[in-house]
Amino acid sequence: MSDKSSIALKDELVAVARKAGAVILDIYNRDFETLRKADRSPVTEADTAAEAVILEALARLAPDVPVVAEEQSAKDGVPVSAPKRFFLVDPLDGTKEFIARNGEFTVNIALIEDGRPVLGIVYLPATDACYAGLGGKAERRIGTGTPEAITARTMPAEGLTMAISRSHANAGEIERAKERFNIAGTIVAGSSLKFCRIAEGVADLYPRFGNTMEWDTAAGQAVLEAAGGRVETTEGAALGYGKVGFRNPHFIAYGRARA
Template identity: 40%
Template sequence: MIEKIDLSQVLNIAIEAGKEIIDVYNTEFEIEQKADESPLTIADRKSHQVIESQLYKQFPKIPVLSEEGKHQSYAKRQDWTYAWVVDPLDGTKEFIKRNGEFTVNIALIENGIPVLGVIYAPVLDIAYIAKKGVGSYKLDNVSDRTFSTEEEIIQGLKLPVSEKRDYISVVASRSHLSKETEEYVDRLREKYGEVDMTSAGSSLKLCLVAEGKADVYPRFAPTMEWDTAAGQAIVEQSGGTVVKVDNSEPLSYNKEDLLNPWFIVQHRKL
C-alpha cells in the first residue's frame, strides 16, 4: 500500500490545508472551547475539511482518524491495517498567540506504526516529510508550489543535518512545560554539564530532533496520537526514536485509548 502513495500527494494536501489556516489567521477569528476545555477555531475546522475530503478522494480505501473528525469505535478501528492519523491544526494555542509555531500533521499508520509523515508549518512555510524506505526531508518555501512527484521532495534537505556541539540541546513545549520535564532537564545537567533548553510549539519539537537541531525532546505531559504520529515517522526515518518513558518501546497508534503515554524523542541515547 505505501508504495502506491506518493509523498507529493500528501504534501499538496497539507499545503492546501495550510492556506485555509492562513486565511483565518489573518482575520479576527473567534475562539471556542471544546469539551476538554482546549481551544478550537474555524481554522481547525476548515483545515480538517480540506484534509479529510482530499484523503478520501485520493485514497478512498484508507480510513481517516482526525482530531476534529468523528471517531469510530475501537470495535471498528481495531480491524484497520492502514489509517491516516491527522491533526488539522496542531498548536491551536500557538495559533491564537499568533507566534507562527503551529502545524498541519498528516501521518499514515500501518498496523499501528507510522510509516509516512508530513508536517507543514504555514507561517514558517516549512515542510518536513518522511516515508518508510525513502527517508526524511525538509523543504522551505513550499506554499507557492504544487508537487508532482516524490522525486521533487527528495531534492530537499535530507535529515538529519549533523551539528557539532559540546552541550546537550533540549527542546520542550512552549505551552505545556511540566514539573517532570524540568526535573528531567536537571538530571541531564547533573550528568552532562551544560544543557541548552529551547521552547517550541506543536509538532515542530519532533522536527527539530529529526533535523539535528535538538538532541532530545522529553514529553511528560498529555498528548494525543494525532499530535505525534507524523512527527514520529519523520524522526524514525531520520534515524531517531520516539519511545515510551516506562519501557523504551516505540509509541503505537490506533489504540483503544488515543491518549499517548509519556515519551522521549532523541537521536542518541542519553
C-alpha cells in the same frame, strides 16, 4: 504499497497539507473566534476548515483507508478499535500558538501501518516549510522548492539540547529530564515542530510527560524516525499507534544514538 506509489502519496500529502495551510493562514490573518471543546482545549474555525480540506482530499486519494482526525473525533468520539492501516490527522497542531499568533503551528498528516507511523507530513503554514518522512528518508522543503535531505545528529557526549513546549512545558517535566540526561541547553518550539527540530539536527531530545493524543505525535514521529531518531515510552518501548482511546503514554523523542 510500492516504493513508487508511496513516494507519489507523500508528494500528494505535501500538496494537501499546503492547501490546508492556506486555509489556516486566511483565517490567521483576520479576526476569528475561539471556542472550547468538551475537554476545555481551544478550537477555532481554522481547525475545522483545515480538517475538512484534508478529509476531502484523503477520501479522493485513498478512499479505502480510514481516517482518524482530531476534530471529527472530538465530535463523534474516537473509534473503538483501529484498523491495520489508517491515517491520523491533526489539522492544526498548536492551536494555542495559532491563537497567540506566533507562527509555531503545524498541519500533521500520518499514515499508520501495523501500529507504526510509516509516512508523516508536518507543514508550517507561517513559514511555508514542510517536513516529510518515508522509508528511512526525511526531507525538508521550503515552498515548492527542491526537497533537502535532513538527518538527526548523533547525540553529543558533551551535553544534549532539549526541545521544550512553548505552551505545555512545566518546571517539573524539565527537571525530570535534567535528572536523567546531561542537558546542556534548551530550545523552545510549539506543536510537532519539536520532533522536526530533532530530525534536522538542531535538538537532541524532547521529553513529554503530559497528555498527548496519537494525532499530536504520529506525523512528527514518522519524520524523526526517517531521519534516524526514535520515540519511546518512558519504559523504553517504541511509541505505537492504534491504542485504545488513541491516547499516548508519557514518551521521550531522541536523536541518533551514539555508536
